[in-house]
Amino acid sequence: MRLKVIGLLICLLLAGGAGRAQTPTPDPCDPSGDTAYFVGIGNAWFNAGDLTRAITAYTCALERDPASAEALVRRGYARSAQGDDGGALADLEEALTRDPDYVDAYIHRGVLYVRQGIFALAQADFDAALALDPQNVVALQNRAVAYAAEFRYPPALADLNAALAIAPDDPELHAALGAVYLGLAAESYGQFRALAGDNIPITGGVPRALYLAFERNALTGNFGEWLAFLRAVED
Amino acid sequence: MKLQRIIITLVGVCLLLVVSGAMAQQDDEPREVPLICDKFESGSEAERVSYYLGEGAAYFNAGELARANDSFSCIVEQIDARHALGYASRGDVYAAQRDYVEAIEDYGSAVVSDAGLVGALNNRGIAYAALRDFEAALADFNRALDAEPNYRLARVNRGIIQALLGQYEAAIADLEAAISQSRIDVALADLRRPDRRGDDPYPVYDALDAHAYAILGMVYSAYALDNYQGYLLLTDPLGDRRIQSAAGSLESRANFDLRLDDISWLLAAEFIPGG
Known part of the structure; x- marks a missing residue:
């Protein structure tokens, strides 16, 4: 009986092999797949963290339908995540040429611009997204970040409060709001120090590390601390 | 059709992973969040199905079985309750999760639909x-072959089950038929041709069809062992020592040389599923 059990296991393994024998190494752009199929593959690989395979799948989708704004936006986003800003921008611009009402394309391009420090273009993209979808919480949060990165705290607060009115339980909004208040705190502290002089104690209770990071931003013009508060379009 | 075949034969790797325990993970937890299937919502039903087939295949390939299950569930629970390939694909996921009861149910739904x-x-x-449940397995392989004799x-697989049931001659007949259908025997004869020269063109064949020869060898070994054991039972304790030795050797090989947990068998697997 033991032999039979072992035999079964071995044979099942080999049966798997027999199955493999009938399955050639698939063409990544299997001709039987359509655009939606490859977008599905791309999204799954993206979510699984394999950007290269995701981009390959989106490219297959675009071979099926070069005008697919969905595939262009998703590939642009994946390229952006891979650090290929030029390729990402090209894809997102092509997508918006194909479909000027594609909200996510504006948001992704806006995020790309924020990362590059081109805040005016970023704000314009988030404006466009919000003109199409005024309740879009992600666009509101990202525009707030673009404002805050330029030390424009009042419009940032306005956007975040508008977003919180729509989604009061959204944790990311509260985090971003806290960051804006910290930015305001740094600004106020800077004014205090400018008036009172450098030889002053740090106020007790202030979260010093983050506080100092924002203070450094103010001094150097480095907006890097804000990038953590940018938000991806939810899949 | 090619896509269908790729997805359906995922079970080969399912079982490989299940048995090795390398990747498959039990996931019997009920769904904690509702199934959301909003991709391509404004598209046609065919587009939506296509999307979730692709998504599920890639999640499966990435080892994200719970997500793959969700993708295929979107097809059969929210888009098309009679979609055969959706059920068959989810069946593959259940098989990879070692949930053979659910897998059997889904494969059954697939067959009912198509x-x-x-x-x-x-x-x-x-x-x-x-x-x-070898009898049920045999019945399914019989049905598959009734529908598609060249499958x-x-x-x-039927040959394997027949061997497990002690029906060695039927098993051998099936395996030889599979070899003949694949024409890998022609390739083998060409390679063994005495007048074959070094610069003769190499025959074209799918090397994976050679598995049938390996299985055939194992069936012959099992058949031989069965006969040796019959002889030893009848002559105990006076059986010929050479036969005792041969039987022990065969049993030992089955127990050790061809063990499933021998990593060399896993390394031989080269299946790359779709997605």
Whole structure:
């Protein structure tokens, strides 16, 4: 009986092999797949963290339908995540040429611009997204970040409060709001120090590390601390 | 059709992973969040199905079985309750999760929706075999072969089950038929041709069809062992020592040389599923 059990296991393994024998190494752009199929593959690989395979799948989708704004936006986003800003921008611009009402394309391009420090273009993209979808919480949060990165705290607060009115339980909004208040705190502290002089104690209770990071931003013009508060379009 | 075959034969790797324990993970937890299937919502039903087939195949390939299950569930629970390939694909996921009962149910739904989906019958046969219900497995392989007599995968699997049931001659007949259908015997004869020269063109064949020869060898070994054991039972304790030695050698090989947990068998696997 033991032999039979072992035999079964071995044979099942080999049966798997027999199955493999009938399955050639698939063409990544299997001709039987359509655009939606490859977008599905791309999204799954993206979510699984394999950007290269995701981009390959989106490219297959675009071979099926070069005008697919969905595939262009998703590939642009994946390229952006891979650090290929030029390729990402090209894809997102092509997508918006194909479909000027594609909200996510504006948001992704806006995020790309924020990362590059081109805040005016970023704000314009988030404006466009919000003109199409005024309740879009992600666009509101990202525009707030673009404002805050330029030390424009009042419009940032306005956007975040508008977003919180729509989604009061959204944790990311509260985090971003806290960051804006910290930015305001740094600004106020800077004014205090400018008036009172450098030889002053740090106020007790202030979260010093983050506080100092924002203070450094103010001094150097480095907006890097804000990038953590940018938000991806939810899949 | 090629896509269907790729997805359906995922079960080969399912079982490989299940048995090795390398990647498959039990996931019996009920769904904690509702199934959200909002992709391509404004598209046609066919587009939506296509999207979730692709998504599920890639998640499966990435080892994200719970997500793959969700993708295929979107098809059969929210888009098309009669979608045979959706059920068959989710069956593959359940098989990878070692949930053979659910797998069998899904393969069954697939067959109800599309009686010609022989891959689902084949895979259900394997799931039955994993539950050691060899008679049910045999019945499924029979049905698959009735529907598609040239379906070599089911023929090889039926040979295996027949061997496990002690029906060695029937098993050998199936395996030889599979070899003949694949024409790998022609390639072998060419390679063994005495007048073959070094610069003769190499025959074209799928090397994986050679598995049938390996299985055939194992069946002959099991058949031989069965006969040796019959002889030893009848002559105990006076049986010929050479036969005792040969029987011990065969049993030892089955227990050790061909063990499933020998990593060399896993390294031999080269299956790359779609997605």
